[in-house]
Amino acid sequence: MKTEPVYVGIDVAKASLEVAVHQSADRWTVEYTDPAVATLVARLTALTPSLIVLEATGGLEVPLVGVLAAGGLPVVVVNPRQVRDFAKATGRLAKTDTLDAAVLAHFAAAVRPPVRPLPDAATQGLAALVTRRRQLVDMLTAERNRLSCAPKVLHQELQAHIRWLERRITGVDADLDQAVRTSPIWRAQEDLLRSAPGVGPVVARTLLAQLPELGTLSHKTTAALVGVAPLNRDSGRFRGRRQVWGGRAAVRAVLYMGTLAAVRCNPVLRAFYLRLRAAGKLPKVALTACMHKLLTILNAMMKHQQRWDPNYAQTT
Numbered sequence: 001m002k003t004e005p006v007y008v009g010i011d012v013a014k015a016s017l018e019v020a021v022h023q024s025a026d027r028w029t030v031e032y033t034d035p036a037v038a039t040l041v042a043r044l045t046a047l048t049p050s051l052i053v054l055e056a057t058g059g060l061e062v063p064l065v066g067v068l069a070a071g072g073l074p075v076v077v078v079n080p081r082q083v084r085d086f087a088k089a090t091g092r093l094a095k096t097d098t099l100d101a102a103v104l105a106h107f108a109a110a111v112r113p114p115v116r117p118l119p120d121a122a123t124q125g126l127a128a129l130v131t132r133r134r135q136l137v138d139m140l141t142a143e144r145n146r147l148s149c150a151p152k153v154l155h156q157e158l159q160a161h162i163r164w165l166e167r168r169i170t171g172v173d174a175d176l177d178q179a180v181r182t183s184p185i186w187r188a189q190e191d192l193l194r195s196a197p198g199v200g201p202v203v204a205r206t207l208l209a210q211l212p213e214l215g216t217l218s219h220k221t222t223a224a225l226v227g228v229a230p231l232n233r234d235s236g237r238f239r240g241r242r243q244v245w246g247g248r249a250a251v252r253a254v255l256y257m258g259t260l261a262a263v264r265c266n267p268v269l270r271a272f273y274l275r276l277r278a279a280g281k282l283p284k285v286a287l288t289a290c291m292h293k294l295l296t297i298l299n300a301m302m303k304h305q306q307r308w309d310p311n312y313a314q315t316t
Helices: 034-047 062-070 080-089 097-111 121-149 152-181 184-194 201-210 219-226 249-265 267-278 283-304 310-314
Strands: 007-012 016-021 027-031 051-055 075-078
Touching: 007 097, 016 034, 016 097, 027 034, 027 097, 034 062, 051 062, 051 097, 062 075, 075 080, 075 097, 080 097, 121 152, 121 201, 121 249, 152 184, 152 201, 184 201, 184 283, 201 249, 219 249, 219 283, 249 267, 249 283, 267 283, 267 310
Parallel strands: 007 051, 051 075
Antiparallel strands: 007 016, 016 027
């Protein structure tokens, strides 16, 4: 007898987990502790689910996802905005933890997002360092902005904090360098990415840590993950302006800075940018197109393990 597939949604909070099974009365709450999670894994294993879906919740979901994946369960972490739009489209406007778990289970059954390999512990550690560096840079920028307009009585304190942040950024850079250099695979991948003019250590390490799919997916899928794929806005005879949005904002921000350097020192990207500008494209539109092209080139380089080659890049 053929059994119906089982789809599970889990809403993650700091102290508890709300679990729901699609088209079932099964709803239960679990404490977010190691013993309770181990019991949850055993219960879910008995259900043999086809898919378990969780929302990204700023890192709270990471330990649970690791335990579920280690238990051989098919688990996917999805964008909360996508799930919220799905809930609105199905007429569920109210929002509670229990309802969110049910919506996640329904989303799993209707959309069935693909299960992708999870980053290993080393990649998660590298991603944490990259994220921490970005946080420190943001704080440093904020403190420098405050110093420019703060009263003199605060200058000494702000300057001391700025010096401390600068030292911490240097320390994190050293930790990142150590993490990459002690891994032969990462060292080779970073050297390959940095062979492209305009790609420095920050861009290369951000891509390694926060876009581990680079080189394993098609260029269109990779562009969509980062949020640099142009999206149509057409209806009937109306043809709207193509726009980019969504995706991994942290990766996109770093790629933007790398592209700014590339259109100055990378002959292929510079020629592409000037050609777009000569065709009447706005500077930001041309830069976005260059971001897409640079990402496409880097994706091909990683896929074929080929270092920068201007002739090859022009045909990519």
